[in-house]
Amino acid sequence: MRPRIHIAGALKSLRTSCAVLMLVMSVSSLTGLPITLAQSLGAGTVEGIVTDATGAVVPGASVAIENRVTGYKRTTNTDANGTFRFENIPPNNYALNVSAQGFSAAQQTVDVRSSVPQSLKISLTVAGTSASVEVSSAADIIETVPTTHTDVDQSLIARMSLSTPGSGLSDVITKSAPGVAADSNGMVHPLGDHAQVSISLDNQPINDQQSKAFSTQLPVNAIQSLEVITGGPPAEYGDKTSLVINAITKSGLGVTRPFGSISAMYGSFGTTQEQATFGFGNKKVGNFTAFDFERSGRFLDPPEFVALHDTGNSATIFNRFDYSPTSNDSLHLNLYLARNFFQIANTFDQEALGQDQRQLVRTVNIAPGYVHTFSPSLLLTINPFYRLDVVKYFPSADPFSDETQTIAQSRRLNNVGIKADVAYNRGIHNVKVGVQVQHTFLTEGFQFGITDPAFNDPASAGFIPGLAPFDLTRGGHLFTFRGHTDVKQEAVYAQDLMTIHDLSLN
Numbered sequence: 001m002r003p004r005i006h007i008a009g010a011l012k013s014l015r016t017s018c019a020v021l022m023l024v025m026s027v028s029s030l031t032g033l034p035i036t037l038a039q040s041l042g043a044g045t046v047e048g049i050v051t052d053a054t055g056a057v058v059p060g061a062s063v064a065i066e067n068r069v070t071g072y073k074r075t076t077n078t079d080a081n082g083t084f085r086f087e088n089i090p091p092n093n094y095a096l097n098v099s100a101q102g103f104s105a106a107q108q109t110v111d112v113r114s115s116v117p118q119s120l121k122i123s124l125t126v127a128g129t130s131a132s133v134e135v136s137s138a139a140d141i142i143e144t145v146p147t148t149h150t151d152v153d154q155s156l157i158a159r160m161s162l163s164t165p166g167s168g169l170s171d172v173i174t175k176s177a178p179g180v181a182a183d184s185n186g187m188v189h190p191l192g193d194h195a196q197v198s199i200s201l202d203n204q205p206i207n208d209q210q211s212k213a214f215s216t217q218l219p220v221n222a223i224q225s226l227e228v229i230t231g232g233p234p235a236e237y238g239d240k241t242s243l244v245i246n247a248i249t250k251s252g253l254g255v256t257r258p259f260g261s262i263s264a265m266y267g268s269f270g271t272t273q274e275q276a277t278f279g280f281g282n283k284k285v286g287n288f289t290a291f292d293f294e295r296s297g298r299f300l301d302p303p304e305f306v307a308l309h310d311t312g313n314s315a316t317i318f319n320r321f322d323y324s325p326t327s328n329d330s331l332h333l334n335l336y337l338a339r340n341f342f343q344i345a346n347t348f349d350q351e352a353l354g355q356d357q358r359q360l361v362r363t364v365n366i367a368p369g370y371v372h373t374f375s376p377s378l379l380l381t382i383n384p385f386y387r388l389d390v391v392k393y394f395p396s397a398d399p400f401s402d403e404t405q406t407i408a409q410s411r412r413l414n415n416v417g418i419k420a421d422v423a424y425n426r427g428i429h430n431v432k433v434g435v436q437v438q439h440t441f442l443t444e445g446f447q448f449g450i451t452d453p454a455f456n457d458p459a460s461a462g463f464i465p466g467l468a469p470f471d472l473t474r475g476g477h478l479f480t481f482r483g484h485t486d487v488k489q490e491a492v493y494a495q496d497l498m499t500i501h502d503l504s505l506n
Contacts, residue, residue, distance in 0.1 A: 043202070043248045044112035047085040048120030050078050050098055057082025058124060061100035065110065067092050071155025072225065076256065085283070087330070088251040088322075090225035092151055098122045113145065113497075114432075115371065116379045116425040146497075146506050148231030150177045157220055165271060165296040166212040166314035166340055168220040173245065177228040180243060184301040187211035190230060190243035197243045202320075202334055204367040204385045205419060205436065207239040212314065213300070215389045215413075216338035216363040221261070221275050222290035222318040224250045234506075235495040236421070236432060249334065252279035253286030253322035269297035269307060286322040302345040309351060312342025328373040336365035350403050356396040357407070364388045377426040381434075384418040393446075399472060404452035406472070414441040417489075431496040438489045445482035 046065060050058045063084045066073040070092065078084045089112050099105040103124035110118060152172060162171040167186025174182040179191040187195055187209065199206040201218065210217055227246040229237070237244045260278035265271075272295050279288035292315070299312025316338040324330045344357040367385040374380065393409035396402050421434025450456055453473040456464055470479045498505040 043088040043090060044115055045085065045087050045117040046089055046094075046096070046110055046112065046120070047083065047117055048122060050082050050084065050100070050122045050124060052103070052124055053126070058100050058103070061098055061103075061124070064097045065089065065094045066097065067094050067151075067153070070151050070153030070225065072153045074254075076254070085254065085327075087254050087324070088224070088248065090151075090153070090248045091227055091246070092225075096120070096122075098124065100124060102127055114423055114425045114430055115381055116377060116423050117373060119376050146232055146504055147229050147234065149227050149229040152176045152226040152228060154224060157223065162220065163267075165273075165294045165299050165312065166342075167217060168292075169210070169217040169223075172220060172223075172226065173228055173243075176226075177230055177243075179230050180228075183211075185211050185213045186217065187213075188243070193242040196240040197245065198237055198240045199245045199247060200237065201247050202249055202332065202367065203369060203381060203383045203419065204334070204365075205237075205239070205417075205438070206387065206415075208389065208413060208415070212340050212361070213359070214361070214391065216314070216316060216340055216361055218247065218249075218336065219275070219290050219292035219316045219318055221277050221292060222249050222288075222320075224248045232506075235493045236434060238436070238491050238493065239489075249318070249320050250277070250279060250288045250290070251286050251320055251322050251332070252281030252288045253324060253332075254283060255279060255281050255286065270311075271296040271298070281322065284324050288320045290316075290318045292316045299342040300345045303347050304345075307345065308348070309343045309346040309356065312340065314338070314340045330371045332369045334365065334367040334369075336363065336367075338363040353403055354396070354398070354401040355403060356401065358394045360390075360392045360394070362390045377424055379423045380420070381423065382418070382420045385415070387415040389413040399449060400451050402451050404450065404455045405448045406451050406478075407446070407448045409446040410444070412441070412443040414443075415439070416441070428498045428500055429496055430499070431494075433494045434492070436489075436491045436493075440487040440489075441484070442487065443482075443484045445480070447478045447480050449476065449478040 050061045050063070052058055059078055059080050059082055061078040062075065063078060064073060064075040065086050072090065074086055076084050076086065091112050094110045094112065096108045096110050097105065104127050106122055106124055108120065108122065156176065157172055160172060160175055162168045164171050164186055170182065170186040170188050173188050174180050181189045183189055188197060190196060195209050197210065199210065208215060225248045229244040229246065233241045233244045258278070258280040261276065263275045265273040274293045275291065277290045281287060295313040297311050298307040300310055302308060302310050319335045320332060322332045340361040342359055344359060346355050365387045367383065369383045372380045391409065391411040393407065395406045395408050399406035415438060417436065417438030419434065419436045421432055423432045449470050449472040450467065451472055456467045456471055468476065470476050495506070
């Protein structure tokens with residue numbers, strides 16, 4: 001069967017979705033209706049200006065944004081115009097601290113729950129007088145978000161013992177979020193469901209299984225923070241919603257000096273791991289790169305108490321490039337390449353036969369993103385994406401070393417799509433309306449043949465005539481299958497988180 005890509009259908013779906021988005025934007029501009037995002041859309045932006053009591057700007061003031069629970073902290077200084085800007089801020093509550101020589105320090109709480117930039121004006125008083133802004137130091141740890149979630153920052157990840165080769169992200173999720181169980185080989189299960197997990201990677205939806213046997217995982221050292229939602233997910237997260245992982249990656253945009261890390265580890269089963277990161281940038285351009293390589297003699301969960309024929313390795317490289325040409329426009333590009341190559345663990349009987357089955361998994365992920373700010377309360381986000389997983393399963397060189405069948409497989413899972421939304425945050429409203437178009441092109445082929453004469457013996461009561469042509473022990477041949485399909489999905493969503501004093505309506 002020859003693969004056929006339905007380009008006309010994809011273009012028609014894309015035109016329809018773009019028309020819906022333009023209609024939404026037009027209605028918003030003509031009627032003034034709030035079109036916005038409810039909580040947790042990925043990263044946010046906090047900007048502002050620091051002045052003295054007379055209204056004059058204060059250049060060179062030190063500004064720090066911090067969450068003491070997660071350990072997240074960023075610092076900067078105001079420029080000649082007294083302004084500051086923090087980008088790629090994970091959704092959470094923060095304390096903003098401002099200090100300058102000759103002035104009393106000021107503190108203000110900031111709740112980042114939207115991609116719409118928050119603009120602040122901080123007024124400093126001369127040292128010796130009362131501060132103009134003062135809040136409780138514990139206020140930044142109180143969250144009023146209606147979703148059940150767990151915040152995981154790099155400071156928490158650094159204290160975790162991640163022991164599963166090629167599945168560091170799964171380790172982080174199962175060890176930090178309640179109600180999430182670990183399965184073999186890096187698969188995670190939310191309470192009561194089988195692998196119903198969605199990942200939003202810098203606003204790119206990933207809904208396929210992320211077990212290392214089916215795909216690859218983002219290196220943990222590339223993650224700035226995770227918001228693991230286990231209950232009441234916002235409407236923007238469709239498809240698999242029993243467990244939603246909102247992942248924000250590290251960025252070099254806005255950093256004052258280059259940063260990086262190098263680490264190496266050695267453990268039992270000959271396990272080694274080498275990791276490296278490097279980031280640099282300024283107010284307009286930033287780049288961050290993360291590299292991870294792991295090898296282990298116990299790569300998969302073995303069927304025996306000892307690891308037999310179980311060596312594997314995982315190599316990943318992630319790069320994020322950011323460019324902000326103006327204060328109203330921002331672009332980023334995520335590039336991700338990864339590979340898992342490993343032996344299939346044997347039982348004692350398979351080891352005695354010399355079974356040598358292996359598997360190769362390769363991933364390519366390209367995800368650009370564009371954000372445009374129309375006004376202090378209105379913002380547009382567009383995220384096209386391309387992701388390809390290629391899985392190849394290799395049988396033993398001698399088919400009769402495989403028990404009880406020899407098996408080969410080749411699979412290509414290709415996701416192409418775009419997600420676009422308009423966010424508005426003003427007054428009691430925090431609204432978001434968006435569309436998503438996605439095509440999944442799946443091409444799969446496999447072969448199998450029976451290698452055990454007792455498996456489908458014609459003299460046995462359980463003989464299946466339909467399998468007889470594929471019995472290699474009796475002169476049969478391999479069964480061969482190859483197929484292709486295109487799964488199309490279009491979605492539109494709207495949500496509004498209204499806050500009226502202590503009451504929240506979603």
